[in-house]
Amino acid sequence: MRRARQGSELQLWKQNIVKRKLIGVPIVMIYMNLLLILWPQSYDGATMLNLLTVLLFSVFIGGDVLLRPLWVGEEKDQFRRSTIVILLLFLAVPFLLHLPYIEYQAVLQQFIPSSTALVVGVIGNLVLMCGGVLMVWSRILLGPSDTPMIVIRNHHQLVTHGAYRHIRHPLYMGYILLLFGYAFAFDSLLCSSLITVLMLSLAKSRMDLEEKLLLASLGRSMVTT
Numbered sequence: 600m601r602r603a604r605q606g607s608e609l610q611l612w613k614q615n616i617v618k619r620k621l622i623g624v625p626i627v628m629i630y631m632n633l634l635l636i637l638w639p640q641s642y643d644g645a646t647m648l649n650l651l652t653v654l655l656f657s658v659f660i661g662g663d664v665l666l667r668p669l670w671v672g673e674e675k676d677q678f679r680r681s682t683i684v685i686l687l688l689f690l691a692v693p694f695l696l697h698l699p700y701i702e703y704q705a706v707l708q709q710f711i712p713s714s715t716a717l718v719v720g721v722i723g724n725l726v727l728m729c730g731g732v733l734m735v736w737s738r739i740l741l742g743p744s745d746t747p748m749i750v751i752r753n754h755h756q757l758v759t760h761g762a763y764r765h766i767r768h769p770l771y772m773g774y775i776l777l778l779f780g781y782a783f784a785f786d787s788l789l790c791s792s793l794i795t796v797l798m799l800s801l802a803k804s805r806m807d808l809e810e811k812l813l814l815a816s817l818g819r820s821m822v823t824t
Contacts (some may be wrong), residue, residue, distance in 0.1 A: 624661045631657060633693040641697065644704060648720045652784040655724060656696070659731030659777060665739035668745050684801065695794075699787035707786050716786045723784025730776025737770035738760055757813070771802035 630654065634641055642649070690694075703716075711719075740761040762769035766813060775798045782791040 615621075622663050624800030628657050628661050631660060631692050631696065634697050639728065641714045642700065643812070645700065646720075649700065649722070649785065652720070652724055652727065652781060653696075655727055655731065656781045657778070659727075659735065661797070662731070662735045663738060666745070688801075696781070699782040699785035699790040700764065702788075702790050703786045707788065711786055720784050723780050723786075724779070726776055727784060730773045730778070730780055732773075733762060734768055734773030734777055737773055742772070768806050771806060771815045774798060775802060 629636065635653065703711075707718075740758055740763060744756055744758055744759075766772055775795065778794045778798055779791055782794050
């Protein structure tokens with residue numbers, strides 16, 4: 600009976616990935632780059648490296664959406680306020696992603712030599728890629744245990760292999776590196792700092808909520824891993 604239920608959850612998880620392929624990924628990628636699509640003049644002066652940064656970021660976020668589950672089951676989100684904050688941030692994404700480029704074009708370009716900007720851009724893209732790979736890998740490792748909200752599923756199992764063996768919260772670390780690398784690739788100083796502080800505070804809040812729920816549900820099995 601237990602195996603049948605786990606098999607049913609796995610099948611639903613796979614079906615949701617297909618739905619994301621057909622619907623979610625194109626919508627999210629278009630929405631993220633809405634300013635670039637509707638107002639391409641806003642990126643006048645952008646280099647090929649800048650466009651590569653936008654492309655890499657879009658690809659990794661698309662991969663995250665592809666793997667992120669739609670189905671939660673009958674469980675309800677026990678920490679709705681945190682979920683609402685994330686949804687509000689997502690709505691602001693097209694504007695937030697444009698801020699590092701505006702900062703560089705309006706202020707930093709006058710003070711940073713082009714050779715330095717190139718080196719910083721390459722480093723930023725490398726950090727972005729490391730964060731993106733860690734984020735997507737973490738999603739894959741979570742598999743059917745992944746949920747779009749902070750809930751505990753029936754027969755929930757703690758993931759302790761792969762990246763989760765060495766990093767307590769690799770998914771959130773991946774997000775932080777991805778966003779910091781994106782802003783840093785545009786030679787941004789202010790936006791890089793603000794994004795890092797914002798993501799660290801948001802991730803810390805969600806990590807505390809998740810661990811509180813996991814300890815209450817899994818108890819000793821979590822403490823001893």
